[in-house]
Amino acid sequence: MKASKMNVLVLGWEYPPAVAGGLGAACQGLTRALAARGHGVQLALPDACRPYHPPGHGSGEAEAIFLGTSSGEAGVEDARGALFHPYASDEVHAATQDPGRGPAGWGAAGARLYGRDLIPSVRAYTRSAVERLAHLDFDVIHAHDWMTFPAALQLRLATGRPVCLHVHSTAYDRGGSPEVAGQLGLERGSIASVERAGVRTADAVAAVSAYTGRVLVDHYGADSDRIRVVHNAPSRHHALSGAASGQNAAPSPAASAPGRPVSPRTQKTVLCLGRLTRQKGVSFLLRAAKVVLMSHPDARFLVAGEGEERTRLIEMVAELGLAGKVHFLGSISDEAKVKAYREADVFVLPSVSEPFGLTPLEALAEGTPVVLSKASGVAEVLPSAPAVEPWDYVGMASEISALLDSRGKPGGLAERLVASGQREMASLSWDRSAAALESALAFAISRGGRVVPTLQEPVAKS
Template structure:
């Protein structure tokens, strides 16, 4: 399995999905070797055992506090491979990480230094949203993954999202093993019609090279078929799940009066997530119901613009920006909320609404999301319809019977969305692919 993030070092839903999926696979007896970029600092990991990339095995067991020891990922091993790959980075952040690694000779190799010198000049000008050297890193990761795969015994390769597709293709070519790619998001979700051609080309190459494609929703499956020219028989939908929450804690309401209602936006503050629609709806709500605070938890390339927009709309004192949250802080902000809103312009799935329901928080989600396919007891709205979004926010905040109905039925509904089912779905795809590969041989 190839990925670029894993808890506790995550930037979005992919890391959460990889954790839930591999944990369930481990419990079902599927053995997974998970390759991660070496840029990810795993020294404070809380739930996995790590193996070094060169056979110098140093085993150490970690677990989630309060979780039974038998629930540790006993069938999952992790390998750190040479790469500076990290999602959503700026050029400045990339170069800072590179300099840190070069200063620490124990955590790099001469190969990486030479590759950096050879490819930096070629990468100049390819800035996009991912940093000017992201494409160099994607291919460096692919080279390292192919070398890793050559020395391992496994049945198939499972690659998560576009940054790992070249690695999956390289590993498949190196070993002759079948390739499954998992599409959690496409360039059309992230950029709308103004796609980055290099990213699109990598995505398309991965989809056409794969033996089978796993999509997180029918929304995503339709994009894969219509936008990338893939045959429908090749694409299987496997919905994400959600981890059951632990014991609730008393929430801290810093900067919020007790008589104020709280409406929560939690996610990357980017075009894809629709933060501007959230703010325009907030202004309309506040004109009717002033005792409401709108909390925007997350970070992203639209952060500064969104803060400025809140000020321009005259609601700056009613909108709180928390920055990126992790672990207990995520739980705390859910427990404070009276309503969770996901106004995404295009959301392949959307794990956050499931997490909100898990904490008894009613949800309002855009119809342009994969999770709307599996949730019945959730309010739904077109992302662009800020009048209707505001009306539904007001309805939940004003009418307690509606709020309680959404809480109770939503929480019951989300219990049926388990990572165990997602793992079983992936295992069915694995079995089909491996059986087909053996038949060809």
């Protein structure tokens, strides 16, 4: 059942093709789905997204309003820059200094979105939003992640319209403490303080998972009654390539990252794909690898991604005696990623704190069974998948070994878990997510902007 028509002002920071991670895909998927469900949608984006040219409402796209983010103020020091990226990693710095570096698809737009002037850009975006959007006709403001929260709260002050803040990731996930940004001396202007002020004062909060909702309550003091869970959905490519068809994608013996030797299928392969940061828990996977290799000495572990932990993890491989068994692939293209999924016998998400996590859905779509961290949102939508506490590397090793033992056996554990996971994944769609978002937006409207937002400057001067 669809909700009554609403006019929604969407504040976004990423939008394809100007993307640096999953935030852009989620913003696009939900915005398109809201429009397709009959709601009026106006989309505001930073200038860095200007290459995006909407084909019009007939295709479910919203018209975009581009907001200036050039402030002319001094930039933030490089040493702090990675923290300001919502999915923080040192790839931000590489792309800022040289747009040709960093992960495939990052490009110049991604560098502009999360460059060294991010905090001044957020402040300029906020001013531009109030100046250019306050006169528009809308019922509710839907703001994606902390970069847009100050603009949403200032617009509510200016217009009295209610606000629904959408939390895709938090400073807690990235740093283990909501004070992590303050520890760098940013104090009131830290990301955590922006998040905290936002979720405590918003009319409604859309959390990407129940896991993230608990983080907001436990670590940010959010009101659980105002939180609604809105899960992500898989990309259209992965939904159609595997799960939606109900067919397992057969592992390809020719699948490998470009330029890398193809290993015979007799060698078992365990894949982990993500940023090399403490948040992603790769160190626990390495400890699990040492246990797995005791019973599967021919197994190999592939780790794709870049990040500030790369050097430490390479040193850890040497310390654990895993040389030649663990291979760091670096950043890989989307095409190579699909091949890696198909070649792998098991995919592991070992994250210490993962708000959602799309990579297990991508792996399942290509026919690869997954082992999940219990500290993840994706475990909520894949209840059949084995899940362990991220620090329980012995339990992780046990689940990996069980899947390696059954891989390739008709009717075996791996095949059954892929089939059940694909059935669960097939129920996910952006339309379903938009229906959940409608509930959050309607709840915000019902409150009528009654929660008074903080008057504290949300982003400190650099």
